[in-house]
Amino acid sequence: MICDNILDTVGRTPLVRLGRLSMGNGSEVLVKLEGANPGGSVKDRAALSMITAAERSGQLKPGGTIIESTSGNLGKALAFIGAAKGYRVILVTDPKAAGSMLDFVAAFGTEVHVVRTPDELGYQRPRLAKVAELLEQNPGAFWPDQYNNPGNPGIHAEQTAYELLDELPAFDALVCAVGTGGHISGLAATLKHKLPDITVVGADVVGSAAFGFPYKGWEMRGLGIAWTPGNLHQHLVDLVHPITDPEGFATTRLLARQEGLLVGESTGAAVFSALAYANAHPGSTIVAVSPDSGANYLGESFDDIWLTERGVLQGIEAQGLDSLDGLLAGARSPRNDFIQLDRVQPQLV
Structure with missing residues (x-):
C-alpha cells in the first residue's frame, strides 16, 4: 500500500484474540491494538x-x-x-x-x-x-482541549467503531480505559446504536475522580483524571471497574510475557477488567481497547527497580499477580467489583 503521507496510515489497527490470558469458561477477550498507529497510540x-x-x-x-x-x-x-x-x-x-x-x-x-x-x-x-x-x-494559537473537544470522541464514533464492526460484527462487551473519555464515549455512541445489547465498561484507576470517586494519587499512566472531563459521556457507560495499580501493572507485564503483546499500562487495566468481566459472563465475547504501545514505558512498567521504588512490585507479589495462574485468580476475585453508575458509590480498596 502506497500512502500520500504519514497521516494516511492512521487507523485500521489490528484486533488480536488473547490465548493464554483466558478464563477457560468459553468466553474470549480480543484486544484492539491502537499502538499500531504511526504515533503509537489511540x-x-x-x-x-x-x-x-x-x-x-x-x-x-x-x-x-x-x-x-x-x-x-x-x-x-x-x-x-x-x-x-x-x-x-x-x-x-x-x-x-x-x-x-x-x-x-x-x-x-x-x-x-x-x-x-x-x-x-x-x-x-x-x-x-x-x-x-x-x-x-502566542495570539492566534490553537488549543485542541482534548478533554472537551467534540472531535476527540467524534472520530471514534465515525471511524474507530465502524472499523471494529467490520472486524467483529457482533460482540457482548466493550472495555475501555478512561482518561479524557474520548474513545469510550465515541465508541459507545455508535456501538450502542448498532449493538443495542452491548455492555460498555469503563476501566478506571483507583484514585481517579472521573466518575466522581474521591481523588488520590496513582502510578499508572494513560488513564485517570482529577475531575470529570467534558468528553466523558457517562450515560453511555454501563459499568465502571476501578483497577488498582498492582492489577494494571501485573496484567501489562504478563501480556508481554504470555501473549507477546508489548502494551501500555492503561491496556493492562482494560484487559484485567475484561478478564474479570469474562469470568462473570461465560461464553461472552469482550473487546478491550489497547490505547498505546508498551514501548512508551520500557523504563517504568517493565523495570523492577522503578516499580519497587513506588511500592507497586511489592503489591503485585503480595497479591500473587506475578504469574499467569495468579493473575487469572485475581481476575476471578478483583479488588473492586463492577459498579453501576446509578448505585451509591462504595468504598474502593
Missing part, C-alpha cells in the same frame, strides 16, 4: 480529527501554532502530525511523563514546558494554567 486519531476540524473552521491557519497539555500520547500525536503539516507545536507536561515521550516529541522539533509544582489534585490543573499563559503569549 490519540493519533483524536489529534488528527481535532486538527482537521480546526483547519476547516479557520481556528488553525497555515504555519500556525498548536499548544496543548498532555501526559504523553496526545503530545506524540500532535508532534508528528504538526511536523507533517508544518505547524509549530508547544506541549505542556509534568514530571510523570515518560522519558521516551519527551525524546519522541523532541525528534520532531516540538517545544516542551514541564510544570513541576502540583496542586492538591496533582499536575493536571497547573498544566492547564500554563497552557492559558502560553496562549496569551
Whole structure:
C-alpha cells in the first residue's frame, strides 16, 4: 500500500484474540491494538480529527501554532502530525511523563514546558494554567482541549467503531480505559446504536475522580483524571471497574510475557477488567481497547527497580499477580467489583 503521507496510515489497527490470558469458561477477550498507529497510540486519531476540524473552521491557519497539555500520547500525536503539516507545536507536561515521550516529541522539533509544582489534585490543573499563559503569549494559537473537544470522541464514533464492526460484527462487551473519555464515549455512541445489547465498561484507576470517586494519587499512566472531563459521556457507560495499580501493572507485564503483546499500562487495566468481566459472563465475547504501545514505558512498567521504588512490585507479589495462574485468580476475585453508575458509590480498596 502506497500512502500520500504519514497521516494516511492512521487507523485500521489490528484486533488480536488473547490465548493464554483466558478464563477457560468459553468466553474470549480480543484486544484492539491502537499502538499500531504511526504515533503509537489511540490519540493519533483524536489529534488528527481535532486538527482537521480546526483547519476547516479557520481556528488553525497555515504555519500556525498548536499548544496543548498532555501526559504523553496526545503530545506524540500532535508532534508528528504538526511536523507533517508544518505547524509549530508547544506541549505542556509534568514530571510523570515518560522519558521516551519527551525524546519522541523532541525528534520532531516540538517545544516542551514541564510544570513541576502540583496542586492538591496533582499536575493536571497547573498544566492547564500554563497552557492559558502560553496562549496569551502566542495570539492566534490553537488549543485542541482534548478533554472537551467534540472531535476527540467524534472520530471514534465515525471511524474507530465502524472499523471494529467490520472486524467483529457482533460482540457482548466493550472495555475501555478512561482518561479524557474520548474513545469510550465515541465508541459507545455508535456501538450502542448498532449493538443495542452491548455492555460498555469503563476501566478506571483507583484514585481517579472521573466518575466522581474521591481523588488520590496513582502510578499508572494513560488513564485517570482529577475531575470529570467534558468528553466523558457517562450515560453511555454501563459499568465502571476501578483497577488498582498492582492489577494494571501485573496484567501489562504478563501480556508481554504470555501473549507477546508489548502494551501500555492503561491496556493492562482494560484487559484485567475484561478478564474479570469474562469470568462473570461465560461464553461472552469482550473487546478491550489497547490505547498505546508498551514501548512508551520500557523504563517504568517493565523495570523492577522503578516499580519497587513506588511500592507497586511489592503489591503485585503480595497479591500473587506475578504469574499467569495468579493473575487469572485475581481476575476471578478483583479488588473492586463492577459498579453501576446509578448505585451509591462504595468504598474502593
